[in-house]
Amino acid sequence: MISNKQIKEEFKDYFDIPLKLIFDLATTRVKVRDLLKWKEGDVIETNKMAGEYISIDIENKPLGMGEVIVLDNKFAIRITSIYTKDDLMELNVK
Structure with missing residues (x-):
């Protein structure tokens, strides 16, 4: 069995590659007429609250779940x- 130390040593050249993380923190629906009225300082209500669970994606692929x-x-x-490899297969992620 490969140790964590061996894995880290094998992949150390890749540690500084930047990755785009996406946290689906908020979504909302808005009408165009309301959007056109927006100005700096306006507050937009969303459907998420502290304590809710959200998806976490890395480079547009599912990574896991998080809590706000x-x-x-x-x-x-x-x-x-x-997510584990099995989780991703269940989610049908390629």
């Missing part, structure tokens, strides 16, 4: 699960 939390008066994401 408030940390020092800012929204943050607590990772609650990272």
Whole structure:
């Protein structure tokens, strides 16, 4: 069995590659007439609240799930699960 140390050594050349993470933090519907009225400082209500679960994607592929939390008066994401290969096969991710 390969140890974590061996895996880290084998992949160390890839550690600094930047990846795009996407947190599906909020979605909402808005009418065009309302969108055109928006200005700086307006507040847009969304369908997410602290304590709700969201998907986490990496490079547009599912990575896992997270929970919306408030940390020092800012929204943050607590990772609650990272998908396994079997999970991804079940989700039909290629």
